Amino acid sequence: MSTPFRCGFVAVVGRPNVGKSTLSNALIGAKVSIVSRKAQTTRHRIHGVLTREHEQFVFVDTPGFQTRHGGAMNRMMNRVVTQTLADVDVVVHVVEAGKWSAGDANLLPLLPKDGTKVILAVNKIDALKNRDDLFAYVGKLASLYPYDAVVPVSALKSRQLDHLLTEIAQRLPEGEPMFEVDALTDRSTRFIAAELIREKIFRLVGDELPYACTVVIEQWEETEKGASVAACIVVERDSHRPILLGAGGQHMKRIATEARQELIKLLDKPVHLEVYIKVRKGWSDKESALRELGYE
Numbered sequence: 001m002s003t004p005f006r007c008g009f010v011a012v013v014g015r016p017n018v019g020k021s022t023l024s025n026a027l028i029g030a031k032v033s034i035v036s037r038k039a040q041t042t043r044h045r046i047h048g049v050l051t052r053e054h055e056q057f058v059f060v061d062t063p064g065f066q067t068r069h070g071g072a073m074n075r076m077m078n079r080v081v082t083q084t085l086a087d088v089d090v091v092v093h094v095v096e097a098g099k100w101s102a103g104d105a106n107l108l109p110l111l112p113k114d115g116t117k118v119i120l121a122v123n124k125i126d127a128l129k130n131r132d133d134l135f136a137y138v139g140k141l142a143s144l145y146p147y148d149a150v151v152p153v154s155a156l157k158s159r160q161l162d163h164l165l166t167e168i169a170q171r172l173p174e175g176e177p178m179f180e181v182d183a184l185t186d187r188s189t190r191f192i193a194a195e196l197i198r199e200k201i202f203r204l205v206g207d208e209l210p211y212a213c214t215v216v217i218e219q220w221e222e223t224e225k226g227a228s229v230a231a232c233i234v235v236e237r238d239s240h241r242p243i244l245l246g247a248g249g250q251h252m253k254r255i256a257t258e259a260r261q262e263l264i265k266l267l268d269k270p271v272h273l274e275v276y277i278k279v280r281k282g283w284s285d286k287e288s289a290l291r292e293l294g295y296e
């Protein structure tokens with residue numbers, strides 16, 4: 001009898017900064033969502049698809065679960081997490097080896113009661129000082145939730161990823177592939193471009209402007225020879241503008257230059273990029289404004 005094909009949705013969840021984006025990207029094998037050293041950089045649901053001989057994994061990367069800040073943005077983010085977990089076939093709960101905080105614990109009530117579809121991925125094992133601690137750590141977590149499997153991994157060093165994929169594959173339902181075989185992402189290039197610009201902003205001024213800005217691609221003209229892109233950075237307050245600009249506009253210059261270089265790599269052609277700032281008061285706390293700007 002031939003091996004049946006399996007295909008299903010996989011959610012990668014965990015508190016901010018545990019390495020969810022790095023792990024999804026390493027599993028999929030391409031840079032589809034943006035990795036940043038700052039927390040809270042993945043506010044969108046991102047699908048990436050990995051197709052193997054007998055399986056297709058459709059990854060849903062969810063925003064960081066959080067309780068520290070109030071507001072419409074966070075309620076929406078938590079709703080996305082709950083909904084995602086109910087929808088998918090397999091949940092990969094990512095934690096950081098040796099570290100367990102309130103942020104991790106807060107996610108447990110959102111996991112399905114029955115643990116059969118939940119795999120615990122203990123990430124960053126490369127950074128662990130004492131390997132023996134891992135055993136006690138996993139034991140403690142297993143007493144908090146009935147995980148169906150536990151896989152220690154290093155997303156950064158690509159360790160144990162095949163093992164994790166095998167555990168996920170076993171839990172996918174039988175079915176035909178949902179995506180074209182070479183599909184990397186169902187997000188448009190424009191979306192990825194906006195994320196690239198946002199990543200540059202976070203890296204440069206993320207400490208001063210946490211969540212306070214988003215990027216909207218306002219113009220996108222692309223031919224075989226090149227692309228012309230206009231991107232608008234929407235901030236909440238007038239006071240955010242000088243932070244983004246930096247002395248003599250140096251921050252904006254750097255953001256635009258670095259983003260342009262990445263866009264050239266992404267599109268593999270010359271890119272003209274114009275980036276400007278718009279102030280829109282209180283946007284991050286208004287659900288309707290969020291929707292308008294493309295947050296689900």
Ligand SMILES: Nc1nc2c(ncn2[C@@H]2O[C@H](COP(=O)(O)OP(=O)(O)OP(=O)(O)O)[C@@H](O)[C@H]2O)c(=O)[nH]1
Pocket residue numbers: 014015016017018019020021022023034035036037038039040041042063064123124125126127153154155156157
């Ligand atoms: N040492 C080590 N660092 C890692 C590993 N995986 C991820 N990181 C680092 O951890 C940081 C956070 O990684 P992300 O992938 O952005 O984490 P995230 O959970 O998606 O974060 P949010 O988008 O804030 O929810 C980055 O600096 C990564 O390089 C790993 O296996 N080992």
